[in-house]
Amino acid sequence: MRTTPLMLRSDNGVQESTCEKRSLNLGSRAVDVEVYLPATLGPAPGILLLHELYGLRDWYRDDAKDLAERGYLVYVPNLYTDGAVRYCIRAMVYESGRKNRSSSALNQEVHAMLDALKADPRCSGSLGMLGACLTGGFVLHMAQRPDMLAPVLFHHSFGLEGAGVPNDESLDGINRLQGHWAKKDVFCPARRRERLLSILGDRVEAYVYDMPHGFRSLSRGRPESKQVWERTLAFFERHLIAETAATDPERSEG
Numbered sequence: 698m699r700t701t702p703l704m705l706r707s708d709n710g711v712q713e714s715t716c717e718k719r720s721l722n723l724g725s726r727a728v729d730v731e732v733y734l735p736a737t738l739g740p741a742p743g744i745l746l747l748h749e750l751y752g753l754r755d756w757y758r759d760d761a762k763d764l765a766e767r768g769y770l771v772y773v774p775n776l777y778t779d780g781a782v783r784y785c786i787r788a789m790v791y792e793s794g795r796k797n798r799s800s801s802a803l804n805q806e807v808h809a810m811l812d813a814l815k816a817d818p819r820c821s822g823s824l825g826m827l828g829a830c831l832t833g834g835f836v837l838h839m840a841q842r843p844d845m846l847a848p849v850l851f852h853h854s855f856g857l858e859g860a861g862v863p864n865d866e867s868l869d870g871i872n873r874l875q876g877h878w879a880k881k882d883v884f885c886p887a888r889r890r891e892r893l894l895s896i897l898g899d900r901v902e903a904y905v906y907d908m909p910h911g912f913r914s915l916s917r918g919r920p921e922s923k924q925v926w927e928r929t930l931a932f933f934e935r936h937l938i939a940e941t942a943a944t945d946p947e948r949s950e951g
Contacts, residue, residue, distance in 0.1 A: 721774065723809045725802065728778040730810075731758070732817075733765040740821035741770045742937035743814040744847075747807070747832035749914055750785075750854075752777050756914050760926070767930065768938065769825075772814045776832070788831060788855060796863045797834040797856030807835045808842075815844060825937050827929065829913065830854045830884060834861050837893075841870030847936040849875045849929050851912045852885040853893075860893035868896055875902040875932045877925050882910050904928060 717732040731753075735741045744764055748757050753775045761771040777784050788794040793801035814820055825847030828836040833853030837860075840848035848871075853861045862868060874897060878890045894903055906912070908921045916922055 721810060721813050723806045725806075726779060728806075728810075729775045731761070731773040731775075733761040733769075733771040733773065734819065735765050735768045735770060737768050740819060741768055742823040742825065742846075742933075743770045743772065743817065743820040744933065744937075745807070745811055745814055745824070745826040746771055746773045747826070747828045747835065748773070748776060749830040749832065749911065751914055752781055754914065756917060760913060763926075763930075764933070767934075769933070770814070770817065770820050772810060774810055785831075795855060795857055797837070797853075797861060798863055799838045799866055804835055804838050807832075807839060811839060811842070811845070823937050825849070825933050827851070828853075830910070833885070836874070837861050837868060837871070840872075840874050841868070847875075847933050848873070849877075849932060851877045851925070852879060852882055852910060853889070854884040856889070859889075860896050861889055868893075871897060871900055873900055873902070873936070875904075875929065877904045877906065877912060877928070879910050879912075880905050880907050884910055902932065 715734050717734065719730050719732060720727045721730050746757060746761050746764070748754065753773065757773055761773045764771045787803060794803055798804070811824060811826070815822055815824060822844065823846050824844050826836060826839055826845065827849045829851035831854060833850040834856035836848045836850040837853065837856065839845050856862050858864050860868065878885060894901060906921050906925070908919055909916045912922050912925045
């Protein structure tokens with residue numbers, strides 16, 4: 698495992714943290730993962746940050762650094778470790794990928810990544826995640842894990858039936874979800890979003906923006922993108938830090 702120092706800003710000045718580059722064995726393949734360590738002591742809540750169709754760009758690294766600065770252990774996998782074409786074929790050509798089946802190899806890999814994050818001794822066991830576009834649909838399945846406390850999606854482009862999962866699969870296991878969508882989006886049409894909202898009801902904290910697709914990537918420079926990120930950070934804070942501290946006196950005192 699290689700380590701590369703990163704300088705993360707804090708309210709008290711500049712603190713030094715690290716980014717570890719490691720390889721995760723997912724069974725059928727291995728993926729490269731960048732691990733952003735918080736500049737705090739003790740186990741921290743873990744967040745799995747998944748990139749969009751564009752691949753692992755500095756946009757995601759900047760957001761991972763911000764999350765680490767706020768006290769999270771962040772895993773940022775390179776889903777294209779074996780090449781973008783190979784991964785996208787699995788997502789776009791194979792029926793299980795297009796329909797976003799819970800049993801698809803893609804979803805099983807995300808489960809394995811979350812399991813690895815949770816097993817990391819630096820993780821407190823409290824999990825959150827963020828998926829967007831290509832990876833947004835994965836959040837619908839991961840949100841049904843009992844250990845997934847803070848699932849966030851920025852539009853879900855795959856899952857071509859109904860709300861984003863096959864019509865014969867359920868979303869009953871979702872206790873909470875925060876979702877962000879563009880009002881007009883050819884990749885995630887309004888009917889898919891509205892179907893999801895009608896199923897989840899008050900279990901989803903939903904936001905719709907009059908801005909283009911790619912909230913934290915291609916549209917990152919827009920003022921609304923800052924609002925998206927602030928709402929995401931508040932959701933993570935509420936469910937990964939505040940609630941955990943309220944139910945764990947020792948962690949609250951620490």
